[in-house]
Amino acid sequence: MSDRDNIFENALLRLDRAAQFAKIDAEALSRLRHPKSVVNVSIPVRMDDGSLRIFEGYRVRHDDTRGPTKGGIRFHPQVHLGEVKALAFWMTCKCAVASIPFGGSKGGVIVNPKELSRMELERLSRGFVQQLADFIGPDTDIPAPDVYTNSMIMGWMMDEYSTIQLHDYGLDDGRVFHDP
Incomplete structure (x- = not known):
């Protein structure tokens, strides 16, 4: 097991310790040990010099028992899957402790x-959302800013997601072609 995986394993050790004091149903405990979904994506980005660079990204939805998942997206050169899984787990815990009707998620891109x-940052942000469009949304998983993402980056992501959703419904020049 690598040090990177240890971050998530350490979170699970804390869960096990807490379970000794709290009356947590065995099935609930089992569910909390495993993320609902883990998405790994490759994001091709055309750089300003014309070259193509591929960035690796992740989105983890930990648990949606309480409602849609929510959690930040971080852009950082040290992002790794173990960290993202652990942070999604902790977001689930934070929402539950605060009685907020959301589950936890987290995302990241190694950059x-x-x-x-x-x-280039805009192309990366939009590309990440293009890869995740089927996995995020207001009723499913709500992204938010985190390390090295801000309102500008989230605006690009929201704009890209909105554009993709309009295409899914066949909206063109104000005429709707989708027959619900």
Whole structure:
């Protein structure tokens, strides 16, 4: 097991310790040990110099028992799947403790955003959402800003998601072609 996997394993150890003191149903405990879904994506981005770079990203939906999942997206060169899984788990816990009707999720892209131009960062942000469009949404999984993502990046992501959703319904020039 790598150090990167240890982050999630450490979260599960804390869950096990807490379960000793709280009356947690065995089935609920079993469900909490496993994320509902883990999505790994490759995001092709055309760089300003014309080259193509592929970035790796993740989205983990930990648990949606209490409602749609929610959690931040981080852009950082040290992002890894174990960290994202652990943070999604902790978001589930935070929402439950605060009695917020959401489950936990988290996402990340392995990138140093400080090394990208504004246009490259926009293409990466939109590309990430293109890869995740079938897995996120207001009734499913609600992304939010986190490390090195901000309102500008979230705006690009929301715009891209909205564009994809309009295409899914066949909206073109104000005429709806989709027959619900």
